[in-house]
Amino acid sequence: xxxGETAPDFRLPDHTGTIRSLxxxxxxxxxxxxxxxxxxxxxxxAEACHFRDLGRAFESLGAQRVGISTDTTDKQSHFxxxxxxxxxLLADSDGSVAEQFGVRRGGWLMRRRRRKDFDRGRTHAVKRxxxxxxxxxxxTTFVIDRxxxxxxxxTSERSNVHADKSLDYLRYLS
Numbered sequence: 298x299x300x301g302e303t304a305p306d307f308r309l310p311d312h313t314g315t316i317r318s319l320x321x322x323x324x325x326x327x328x329x330x331x332x333x334x335x336x337x338x339x340x341x342x343a344e345a346c347h348f349r350d351l352g353r354a355f356e357s358l359g360a361q362r363v364g365i366s367t368d369t370t371d372k373q374s375h376f377x378x379x380x381x382x383x384x385x386l387l388a389d390s391d392g393s394v395a396e397q398f399g400v401r402r403g404g405w406l407m408r409r410r411r412r413k414d415f416d417r418g419r420t421h422a423v424k425r426x427x428x429x430x431x432x433x434x435x436x437t438t439f440v441i442d443r444x445x446x447x448x449x450x451x452t453s454e455r456s457n458v459h460a461d462k463s464l465d466y467l468r469y470l471s
Contacts, residue, residue, distance in 0.1 A: 298398045304330075304445045305397040309365070311385035312373040317363075323443050326359040329463045331438040332400045336368045336376035336386070343456035344436070349382050351460050358467045360440075362460075367392045367433040392433060400437045438463055 298304065308318045322328050331348065333341040348355075348362045355362055365387040366373070373386040387394075395401040438459040440449035449466045451459050 298400075298439065298447055298450065300447055300450055302447050304439065304441045304447050305394075306445065307394045307397065309387040309389055309394060310370050311387050312370065312377040312382075313385075314370055314374075315385075317385055317387060319441070319445065322361060322363060323441065323445060325361060327443060327448075327467070328361050328363055328441045329355065329438060329460075329467075330363050330365060330441060331436075331459050331463075332395060332398065332434045333364060333366050333436055334434050336366055336372050337379070340436075340454070340456050341366070342376075342380065344459060345376075345382060345386075346380055347457050347460045348384070349380065351464055352383055354464055355467070358464075358471055360463075360467050363387060365389050365394065367395060395434045398437070398439065400435045401433065402435050440466055 304319060306319045308316055311317050319328065329348075331344070333344055335341055345364055348364065352362065362384040364382070364384065367389050368376070369390055370388040373388045376382075377386050389395055392401050435452060436454055436459070438451040439447050440463050442448050449463065451462045453459065
């Protein structure tokens with residue numbers, strides 16, 4: 298997904314089990330959608346907490362923060378309660394939304410593992426290990442306007458960059 302493209306609409310459960318769609322979120326204003334690899338990992342925790350700590354600044358600009366990872370709803374719920382997040386964390390357990398946004402990774406690793414297992418006569422599915430979880434998505438943030446147009450894409454492995462750049466961009470637009 299690149300700047301100027303239309304973001305795909307989606308429906309996913311948040312950390313409370315409530316189904317959220319991008320179009321419903323956009324009814325209240327622009328959305329800052331950030332993908333992170335794994336709930337409760339050190340860098341993801343720092344990133345999500347930074348978005349939490351800048352909440353008033355985002356609200357003053359009419360923007361909503363929404364986190365999304367390939368974790369389960371239960372893991373997202375634990376993460377949200379543990380860190381007192383005031384915004385939704387969406388569970389993209391099958392990685393389909395990450396795929397639509399072009400941030401899913403690790404596919405080559407999984408295909409390689411499956412091929413090795415097939416070559417060895419094993420036909421079972423590869424278990425979801427820590428490496429696969431950490432390689433599930435690229436840490437990426439999208440600022441999406443009310444018309445579902447992507448206005449900014451931020452890619453960095455540094456935890457504070459995503460919220461800061463998104464906020465700077467939204468301030469620039471105001």
